[in-house]
Amino acid sequence: MLRGVLLDLDDTLIDHHGAVRAALDLWLPELGVASTSETSALWDEVQERHMVAWRERRVSFAEQRRRRLRDFLPQIRIPYEENDLDPIFEGYLRAYESSWRRFPDVDEALAALGAAGLTTAVLTNGTVEQQRAKLAKAGLEGRVGPLFTVEDLGVAKPSPDAFRLACERIGLEPARVVSVGDRHDLDVLPARAAGLRAIHLDRRDAGPHDEPDRLTTLTGLAAALSR
Ligand SMILES: [Mg+2]
Structure with missing residues (x-):
């Protein structure tokens, strides 16, 4: 579950x-x-x-x-x-x-995750200061769960430990958490190595195309999670 x-x-x-x-x-x-x-x-x-x-x-x-x-x-x-x-x-x-914007499919995806009662968090390799500012500027402050970065976790993606630590911080077993991200090497493979499910959000359709858990927009996220 x-x-x-x-x-x-x-x-x-x-x-x-x-x-x-x-x-x-x-x-x-x-x-x-x-x-x-x-x-x-x-x-x-x-x-x-x-x-x-x-x-x-x-x-x-x-x-x-x-x-x-x-x-x-x-x-x-x-x-x-x-x-x-x-x-x-x-x-x-x-x-x-001045060019930071959220993608147009984010609002609907966050609403669907919220409606499904799922805990959310953001796991990113940037700095706390810049990534917080980015969330605020893009109108996402307070709309997604806690922000975890390499600065507060002490370890960056692609280390599987970044995923383990983020799960620990939100109090969930890795097996009950899914990672969603655009980089197959940073967001998908190490998440699986840490025991999470992972979905590759391949927005530019760049592949790998044989990835079985793959979306090209966040619009299909809620449906993908129920599979
Ligand atoms: Mg990314």
């Missing part, structure tokens, strides 16, 4: 990918650079590489931001001094924060 749902935040409840696109469209022209699919792919690649170092607690959050710019700026031919990095990142951040 299912009792709880651990929801990922970025690209599950909040359109992180869309916010990054919108932010690059605002910010890059300020630097005198055109925002293209190439600059966007480059930004994604640099972000993923350095976020791993933060998740593994090898660098601070501020330092992973600087590392992203040290890789990114030379490739878009923007000269910089070390002291410029934080102010330059601020420009991106303002644009990113």
Whole structure:
């Protein structure tokens, strides 16, 4: 009998990918650079590489931001001094924060989870401060259960311990909890290793397509949970 749902935040409840696109469209022209699919792919690649170092607690959050710019700026031919990095990142951040939105299918899904009497919580790899601000800006503050991040759990996804600890915090056995998230490697496989059920929310239909517990929108979540 299912009792709880651990929801990922970025690209599950909040359109992180869309916010990054919108932010690059605002910010890059300020630097005198055109925002293209190439600059966007480059930004994604640099972000993923350095976020791993933060998740593994090898660098601070501020330092992973600087590392992203040290890789990114030379490739878009923007000269910089070390002291410029934080102010330059601020420009991106303002644009990113102004673009935070929840997905349109979130309201109905949360209502269905509530009606089914399920406990909810958010499990994310971001910082407490930024992820709290994101929930508030996207109109989700107080509408989903507690927020657990790498900072308060001391461990990040893809460690199965992140899922075990989150279940412990909400007082539920892992076998009674389902993880729902967009990253198969971060939200699905380690959740199963911790004994939870896991549903892959594959919003961009990128696969793996042989994943048996898979949705492309949250609209089908309540039905999927009753299966
Ligand atoms: Mg995510």
